[in-house]
Amino acid sequence: MKLSSELLLYAGIILFTLMTGIILYIGISRRLIRSFTTYDLITISLFITLLYIAILPFKLGFSKFPFIHSFFFSIPYSAILIIGIRLVPKPGTATFLILGNCIFAQIFSRGINPLWWPNAILPSFALELYFILTRNYARNLINALGAGILRGAVVYTYFYLFASPFIWHKNYAGWYVTLQVIQGMIASGIGTWIGFRLSKTIEKAYLFGRV
Numbered sequence: 078m079k080l081s082s083e084l085l086l087y088a089g090i091i092l093f094t095l096m097t098g099i100i101l102y103i104g105i106s107r108r109l110i111r112s113f114t115t116y117d118l119i120t121i122s123l124f125i126t127l128l129y130i131a132i133l134p135f136k137l138g139f140s141k142f143p144f145i146h147s148f149f150f151s152i153p154y155s156a157i158l159i160i161g162i163r164l165v166p167k168p169g170t171a172t173f174l175i176l177g178n179c180i181f182a183q184i185f186s187r188g189i190n191p192l193w194w195p196n197a198i199l200p201s202f203a204l205e206l207y208f209i210l211t212r213n214y215a216r217n218l219i220n221a222l223g224a225g226i227l228r229g230a231v232v233y234t235y236f237y238l239f240a241s242p243f244i245w246h247k248n249y250a251g252w253y254v255t256l257q258v259i260q261g262m263i264a265s266g267i268g269t270w271i272g273f274r275l276s277k278t279i280e281k282a283y284l285f286g287r288v
Contacts, residue, residue: 117165120283121173124161128178129185131157147233147257148264155225155268159215160276162204162224164283166214171204192244200231218273225269226262233261 113121131153161174179197183189207227208214215221237254241247249257 113165113167113169117167117170120165121161121170121177124157124164124174125177125181127157127161128154128174129182132182145260147261148267151229151261151264152268152271155228155265156272156275158228159221159225159269159272160279162208163215163221163273163276163280166216168205168209170214171208172198172201175201175204193240196232196235196240199235200228203227203231215273218270221269221273222266225265225272229262229265230258232265233258 132150134149134153158171158174162170176194176197179194180189183193204224204227207224211220211223213220215224237249237257241249
């Protein structure tokens with residue numbers, strides 16, 4: 078059973094990778110994905126590092142707080158993520174930030190593990206689609222909150238319903254999963270609101286630096 082579950086996960090990862098390649102090819106060929114400047118890539122790299130720093134308290138012990146540990150992860154993570162997206166409001170930024178942080182964190186912790194990549198790929202795709210459909214890259218608070226809450230819903234639903242039982246072989250009661258998903262959405266919304274407020278000052282400094 079364990080072997081078949083892992084094979085299923087690896088098959089899913091391969092499928093996600095193929096989907097990513099196809100979407101990138103279509104996006105580039107149809108110019109849906111705009112080219113990133115050197116300044117954009119430097120900014121994205123900086124925020125990938127900041128995302129890793131933001132989750133260090135969670136990694137260093139706050140994850141052990143019962144029931145409310147999602148707040149210690151989602152609030153700082155969502156705040157920095159939304160600032161990064163507002164500074165580089167282009168298709169592909171969310172994917173670079175979320176997936177880039179996932180791989181960066183693995184390099185500096187227990188090594189590369191593709192089993193965790195869907196946990197980053199799914200919210201990346203969800204946000205990219207959300208921004209494309211709304212034609213708004215967190216330029217106003219409502220859009221930013223929608224993005225933050227959506228990411229929280231996707232991340233925690235996937236983790237507790239798929240990653241946890243298949244990777245950790247831990248199954249949680251339905252009430253606990255519901256509590257954690259709702260908590261993750263609320264925490265992501267709070268973090269997004271904080272990030273949106275802070276981004277206004279940071280964005281002015283960022284634009285001034287590009288002049």
